[in-house]
Amino acid sequence: MPTFARALNGQVGYEFAASQQYIAIAAYYDAQTLPQLAAHFYRQAVEERNHAMMMVQYLLDADQEVVIPGIEAPQTQFADAVAPVSLALAQEKRVTAQIVELVKLAREEGELVGEQFLHWFLTEQREEVSSMNDLLAVVERGRDNLLLVEEYMARTQVGDQGVPDVVAPPAAGGAL
Ligand SMILES: [Fe+2]
């Protein structure tokens, strides 16, 4: 398998791992009856799943083998209500670095079609890191009264700037 296709298959695993981690965070908040925080991470989990399936569709379109990787178990226990958002921010920064490495690899390998495919993900990562930073500021400010965080999130789009303006790549089987 060409290096770029192998690396992209690997990224499919990282996106699914991010999705699982967000489900674990959502369940953690849901169990504490913090429905706004839970809903936010349930939505993020679906977004990450869609990212994985966009990469699967790219591999199919490029006539490359699709090898869905296994993933590590997510973290399910947290010291307090701020910890999951800190973890999520670190995860988004890590994924940004992974996408940047993929773009560099595509360039080195002359995979310009693959590089162009990844441009949407660069825009998406910029948004996701920024959103998670905002959410971290909100939960840190409201850590002593999480109902304030819930109320704030019910009224604003904090931590969720939605999808980038550029049209998202198609996802295998359709985006959820
Ligand atoms: Fe992602």
Ligand SMILES: [Fe+2]
């Ligand atoms: Fe993400």
